[in-house]
Amino acid sequence: xxxxxxxxxxxxxxxxxxxxxxxxxxxHATVAGRxxxxxxxxxxxxxxxxxPNFNNQIIGANVVGxxxxxxxxxxxxxxxxxxxxxxxxILGGQxxxxxxxxxxxKLFGANVFNGNNENTLKKLLGIELRAMPAxxxxxxxxxxxxxxxxxxxEYMEHExxxxxxQGCKYGCEFCAANRTFRDPITGExxxxxxxxxxxxxxxDELKYMVERAKKLGVNTFxxxxxxxxxxxxxxxxxxFAKIVQNIKKDNPGFIFKLRGLSTTAEFxxxxxxDKEAITAMVDAGLWSIGFGVDGFAPKVWKKxxxxxxxxxxxxxxxxxxxxxxxxxxxxxxxxGHDEDTPKTIQEGVEFVMDMAECYGATPRPYIAKSIVPGNxxxxxxxxxxxxxxxxxxxxxxxxxxxxxxxxxLTHSDPKMRAHIEKAFMRMTNIQGNTxxxxxxxxxxxxxxRTAEIHRKLNIGKFxx
Numbered sequence: 001x002x003x004x005x006x007x008x009x010x011x012x013x014x015x016x017x018x019x020x021x022x023x024x025x026x027x028h029a030t031v032a033g034r035x036x037x038x039x040x041x042x043x044x045x046x047x048x049x050x051x052p053n054f055n056n057q058i059i060g061a062n063v064v065g066x067x068x069x070x071x072x073x074x075x076x077x078x079x080x081x082x083x084x085x086x087x088x089x090i091l092g093g094q095x096x097x098x099x100x101x102x103x104x105x106k107l108f109g110a111n112v113f114n115g116n117n118e119n120t121l122k123k124l125l126g127i128e129l130r131a132m133p134a135x136x137x138x139x140x141x142x143x144x145x146x147x148x149x150x151x152x153x154e155y156m157e158h159e160x161x162x163x164x165x166q167g168c169k170y171g172c173e174f175c176a177a178n179r180t181f182r183d184p185i186t187g188e189x190x191x192x193x194x195x196x197x198x199x200x201x202x203x204d205e206l207k208y209m210v211e212r213a214k215k216l217g218v219n220t221f222x223x224x225x226x227x228x229x230x231x232x233x234x235x236x237x238x239x240f241a242k243i244v245q246n247i248k249k250d251n252p253g254f255i256f257k258l259r260g261l262s263t264t265a266e267f268x269x270x271x272x273x274d275k276e277a278i279t280a281m282v283d284a285g286l287w288s289i290g291f292g293v294d295g296f297a298p299k300v301w302k303k304x305x306x307x308x309x310x311x312x313x314x315x316x317x318x319x320x321x322x323x324x325x326x327x328x329x330x331x332x333x334x335x336g337h338d339e340d341t342p343k344t345i346q347e348g349v350e351f352v353m354d355m356a357e358c359y360g361a362t363p364r365p366y367i368a369k370s371i372v373p374g375n376x377x378x379x380x381x382x383x384x385x386x387x388x389x390x391x392x393x394x395x396x397x398x399x400x401x402x403x404x405x406x407x408x409l410t411h412s413d414p415k416m417r418a419h420i421e422k423a424f425m426r427m428t429n430i431q432g433n434t435x436x437x438x439x440x441x442x443x444x445x446x447x448x449r450t451a452e453i454h455r456k457l458n459i460g461k462f463x464x
Contacts, residue, residue, distance in 0.1 A: 001126045003041040004090070005056040006032055009075060010047035012067045012398065013438070013458045020048030021462040024160035026226070027062050030135060031092060032143035035121070038131035044146050049154065054082035058124060060115055063093040066372050066400040069107060073394055076112060088124060090115035098374025106391050135166070136197040141208050149216055156213045159222035159259075159464055162206075164240060165196045168228040170263065172294070172306045194229065196236045203243045210251055219253060223285075224464070225260035230289065231270040232263075234277035241280035248285075256285030261332075264291050264317040265308040271320060282325050290330035290364060291317055295337055296348035303339040304368075314351070322359040329361045330434070333427060334402070336368040336411060336420040345423045356430050365427035365435050366402040367420060369410050395442035403436050403463070407443035436461035 006028045014020030025046060032042040045052050059079055063072050072091055079087045091108070092115035099107070104114060113120050122129040140163070144152065213221070231237065244256055258281065267289070270277050278286075293314050295301055301309045321329040333352050335345050355361035371377035371386060378387060389409065390396050399407045405424065406417045428437055438461060439454035440446060446454070 001039065001041060002058055002124065003043065003056050004035065004058045004060050004125055005043045005045060005054070006060045006062075007052050007075070008044075008046040008048060009061050009063075009068060009071045011462060012071055012401075013461050014048060015459050022048055022154055022158045024155040024158075025062070026140065026161050026163045027064075027093070028060075029140040029143035030138055030163060031060065031062075031115070032146070033138040033140050034132045034135070035125065035127060036142045037133050037138065038127040038129075040125050040127045042143070042146065044143065046151065049151055052078070054079055054087075057083060057086070058088045058090065060090040060092065063091050063095050065093075066095055066369075066397045068093075069095070069373075069397040070394050073108065076108060085111070087111065088113065090120070090124065092116050095373045098372070098378060103373075103387070103391055107394055136195055137201065138197075139201050140205055144208070144212075152212060153216040153218060156209070156216065156218045156221065159224055161226055162223045163197060163226045164202065165194050165227045165233070165236070167194045169193045169232065170229070170306070170308060172292075172304060194227070194232045196233065196240075199236070199239050199243065202240065203247075206243065206247055210247060210254060214251070214254070220255040220257065222257045223259065225258060227260055229266050230260035230262045230281075231266040231277065234270045234274045238274075238277045238280045241277070241284040244284035245280070258284060258286045259288045259290070260286070261290045261292065262317075263308060264293070264313040265310070267291070267317045267321075268313045271317075278325060282327060286327055288328040288330055288362070289321055290332050291321075292332045292334075293348070293351070294332060294334040295340065295344065296333075296351050297339075297344040300337050300339045300344055304337055318355050318359055318361055322361075329355070329359060330364050331355055331361050332364045332366065334366045334368050335423055336406060336416070338368075338370055340368075340416075340420075342416075342419045345419055349423050349426055352427055353430060356432060360432070363427050363430045363433040363435070365424055365433070367404065367406055367410070367424055369400045369402060369404075371410075372400050389444075393442065399440040399443050401438050403438040403461075404440050405437065407440045408445050409443050434464070436463065 008025040008028055011021035028044060032044055035042050043056065061072060061075055063069060076089050079089055089112045091112060096114055097116050113124065115121060118129055118132065121127065248254060248256060293309065294306060295304065301307055318329040318331065321327055331352050333348055335348055352363050356363055371383055377383055396409055399409050406420050411417045411420060427433060428435055439457050441451045441454045441458065
């Protein structure tokens with residue numbers, strides 16, 4: 001049985017020295033929990049807190065988005081320098097599933113493996129595949145017990161993601177979330193929908209985290225829920241809300257602040273059919289919901305497979321969130337889709353400005369990157385030359401950050417790039433905005449001097 005060191009990669013915008021983005025690595029904890037349950041041996045490290053200690057021949061890392069691909073390549077270089085060329089790097093995360101095998105090999109080379117393939121874990125670690133529990137049946141407590149009190153306290157003092165569910169029935173074009181699932185044992189392929197974790201495990205996990213946090217002097221949890229669409233399964237959501245309410249009763253003075261994402265369609269459906277689910281979540285501590293508006297024209301929504309959006313639902317969801325429940329609506333406004341025009345972009349900006357003024361909505365603007373590993377654009381054969389640019393220049397992946405200003409890689413028309421950039425800048429200037437302006441550090445038109453200036457401007461601009 002081989003031991004694996006799971007390393008949370010340093011944030012791509014972190015300074016060279018000191019701490020980076022402090023964020024509880026729940027995805028790593030899930031992997032660790034499954035391996036530990038199967039009898040494996042795991043060590044957990046976070047490069048945002050401490051310099052990695054490469055003391056095992058097998059290293060695992062999570063590639064949390066396309067901009068982390070260059071980070072993973074650099075991590076391999078560091079591993080080889082420390083351990084030799086025979087050391088093995090296992091990479092996981094949604095973006096890894098978005099790469100074809102040939103693309104993966106070209107980017108990362110020998111002795112780097114796709115950790116999302118559980119047969120790979122079985123072979124490399126010597127664990128029994130059937131002994132690994134399903135993700136939703138995995139307790140993260142054994143993994144959290146491997147985190148020192150000092151680091152755990154630091155995680156708890158920052159907003160952290162709580163793994164409650166994964167999956168979404170919608171298939172928005174620009175989203176890289178998994179749309180199908182292949183059972184590693186049976187080979188059966190099924191369409192992904194929202195799947196909740198075992199709520200008994202969730203309850204035990206939250207109780208453990210609260211008790212440990214209290215011992216460390218922490219009495220508030222800022223939680224970002226993992227649900228891709230919070231109100232998609234209201235019955236399960238109410239059960240979770242009841243768990244949190246009971247934990248709060250048993251721990252007077254302990255505060256839960258919950259935040260999540262939602263489509264306006266599912267929020268409005270829940271409002272009409274099961275309003276109690278929203279009220280229960282507010283009682284549990286829900287203080288903010290981010291609505292994926294992501295454009296502001298039916299033709300744009302249709303093109304990006306977000307036809308479930310309706311203009312009236314967008315207005316009503318934001319209004320009711322504030323007026324009926326007194327919680328803060330966030331507006332996720334992705335602009336710069338292929339079907340966007342200066343007019344549709346302007347309408348989107350005006351909508352965000354109006355909602356911020358009328359209901360105190362928080363702007364969360366982003367710029368569309370229509371072709372990223374994992375979405376339909378990346379897999380489309382007609383984009384082969386585009387994809388090849390990234391395979392030859394992995395540093396270009398940084399330009400696919402959703403807060404990064406447009407480049408020729410993402411928006412070929414210079415006039416549209418100017419419109420998009422101007423609109424994005426306007427939204428970031430609206431009071432309450434929480435999106436950073438990220439400057440592209442690598443693209444065909446960016447010279448070395450500009451790249452260095454942009455790199456310095458980007459340092460520390462973490463997303464929450």
